[in-house]
Amino acid sequence: MKALAPGTVIFHRHRGYGVITSVNLLTGWIAARFGSESRTLDLNLSTDDVEFADGEAIRFRRAPPDRMPHARLMAMVRELHRAGYQKLYLYSWPKPSGLHWRWHLFTGPRDWMQRPWREGWYGSGADYNVNPVMGWGDTPGATTSELVDALARFDPQGLAQALGRDEDHAAWFAQVCDALLPSYMYSLDMPREPGAPLPEMPPVPVIAVRAGLPAYAGPVIAWPPGWTGLWSRPHVLPAPAMTITGEPDLVKGFQRS
Template sequence: MKTLAPGTVIFHRHRGYGVITHVNLLTGWISARFGSEARTLDLNLSTDDVQHADGEAILFRRAPPDRMPHARLMAMVRALHQAGYEKLYLYSWPKPSGLHWRWHLFTGQRDWMQRPWREGWYGSGADYNVNPVMGWGDSPGATTDELITALARFDPQGLAQALGRDEDHTAWFQGVCKALLPGYMYSLDMERATADRLRETPPVPVIAVRASLPPYSGPQLSWPPGWAGLWTRAHVLPAPPINITGEPLQLTRRLTEKP
């Protein structure tokens, strides 16, 4: 993909050769100067058939972009699993505000509770909206193969830690990708069990990666292997009673009882 920036020489079918003076890739509009130093022309990259100086078309993406990169990451992880990198895991969860989803690719031993200490690569949908890249030298809109190539070039030692077999997780992930891609992603945001009673295991939450897609109506997803055991106990211990007086609890009660 060639650079598109102020100073780029372009060709327009009616105006001939010109030079870009301003670019807005969020809207797809550019300003260009054709033969006159004082006057610029506003052009739309989707409809005005703008070309590079060598005749290569400049195609602006008309389809609404993915508002989150998780589906692209899922396709990449599936391809790496098929290539033997089965010890690669994708964890995704919402920010506290609920407006964006984070993601964490981690490698090595599969231990969901120890995930924050596992080596890998992080990202956030909030950053992706402003700069739609994963962060390892890839370009916006890169294909699955291009994402893998960029990651292998960026961190070959880190990716090598994903080599190995994890057949249970690979089979689960393959089924999830078959059910969700290309329009949906999963979130492993598990609602915490209460201290007095454990909830039944709900299905894995599914979110559309584009605002134009309807809510997910496919089959319910099970939690990944190694996750079911996390539901056998409460994850938040009940807080012990606070006694700021330092006296035994029974004595405190006696002192506070009315005669």
């Protein structure tokens, strides 16, 4: 699959050779110049028979794309778990606006509270809508095996940190994929009513990855191993550093006695 981006030389049956100036891969429309620096023509990749300069047809998938990449990521993580990379974890949560969903793949020790400090890869649904790639050299619409291969080539050292066994999490993740894929994703967000405390065991939110799908009506999704109760534990600041000078420590405005 050739790259399709601004600057690509194309051929149109009525206009001849031209140069793409902008691409919208979400809708399949492009803008291109044909012999004029000041005027562009809008073309649809599904109906206008646009070709690359060497005559290869440019084909655009007519089916609506996923509006979020999480289901594709879940399928990729499941395959990596099967290959022995079980210390790979997928965390997803909504932006404050609720319009888009973020995701974070992280590796190493499974510690959900320490996730932001773990090595891994981030992404956002807002970016995906404009450019539907994960960001590690993959192409739009890449298959699960192609995503795995692209990630392994892009960051072999980072992926190597996911090599190891976490059978509890891998079994949980496989069950979740069987229940949700290919049309739904999970979120590890913990919603609550304004001003109310978090419930003891809130349900795991499930979201459709394409518009027009019915609300999820499958089995209840359990929280991943090591997650239960994290939101109800008290968060205690670490103790101030010890001193052997006999002088009191002042840490963030608190005096240690």
